[in-house]
Amino acid sequence: MERELKNILEVLTLAERLKSELRHSWLSDGRQESVAEHTWRMALMAVLLEPYLDEEVDTAHLLKMILIHDLVEIEAGDMPAFTVLTEEAKALKHQKELQAIENLREKLGVGIGQHIYELWQEFEARETYEAKVANALDKLEVRLQHNHADIKTWLEVEQENVFKMGDHTAFDSCLDQLKDLIQEQGVQKMENAGISTTKVLARIASQNALA
Numbered sequence: 001m002e003r004e005l006k007n008i009l010e011v012l013t014l015a016e017r018l019k020s021e022l023r024h025s026w027l028s029d030g031r032q033e034s035v036a037e038h039t040w041r042m043a044l045m046a047v048l049l050e051p052y053l054d055e056e057v058d059t060a061h062l063l064k065m066i067l068i069h070d071l072v073e074i075e076a077g078d079m080p081a082f083t084v085l086t087e088e089a090k091a092l093k094h095q096k097e098l099q100a101i102e103n104l105r106e107k108l109g110v111g112i113g114q115h116i117y118e119l120w121q122e123f124e125a126r127e128t129y130e131a132k133v134a135n136a137l138d139k140l141e142v143r144l145q146h147n148h149a150d151i152k153t154w155l156e157v158e159q160e161n162v163f164k165m166g167d168h169t170a171f172d173s174c175l176d177q178l179k180d181l182i183q184e185q186g187v188q189k190m191e192n193a194g195i196s197t198t199k200v201l202a203r204i205a206s207q208n209a210l211a
Contacts, residue, residue: 004108004109004112007108008108010107011107015074018073020034021036021073021077022034022078023080024078025142026149028148028149038141041141041144043067045137047059049137049178050062052174053172054174055172057133065123068116068120069119069120069123071100071104071120075099076093076096076097105117136171136175140168143161143182143183146158146161147182147186147189151189151193156203159190160203160207163183163201166179
């Protein structure tokens with residue numbers, strides 16, 4: 001067991017980097033958010049929302065998936081969605097993350113290493129109910145964090161993303177209702193800042209027409 005525990009300590013040491021790996025999200029106090037902070041609030045959301053989800057979930061399994069889903073960013077770094085819009089960029093991101101999770105599996109060895117690998121693959125596939133919930137919480141937490149941040153930190157794509165969460169939440173009435181509440185906050189924040197949501201929706205419609 002000593003060897004396995006040393007491997008775990010090594011991974012925990014690597015995971016400490018996620019406390020300083022910054023995301024393209026800002027906190028209400030003006031500081032950039034870390035990956036670890038994003039993961040923590042996702043886990044809290046899962047605990048608080050679990051009683052209201054449409055289906056019963058394996059909470060321990062869901063929390064495990066949430067806690068490991070961004071471990072690949074230890075090696076691959078955080079890549080905001082708006083930087084990986086082309087198929088080539090998406091393929092490169094997936095390749096980097098796949099190599100990172102395979103490296104973690106090798107470092108931890110059979111058993112826990114394989115378990116972590118399978119949890120990550122489940123999250124990425126988004127086929128199981130728990131994986132869909134985890135994916136939805138991932139997107140909702142990001143959106144909620146933007147609502148907390150100074151609107152000056154928002155890019156145009158982040159204005160548009162206020163209205164694009166439905167694809168991730170439609171499978172569950174609780175998450176879909178939470179999406180509506182978070183969207184209402186975002187709309188109010190933009191309107192208070194003098195940003196025309198009508199123009200934002202027109203940009204989205206134009207993009208959809210070109211797609």
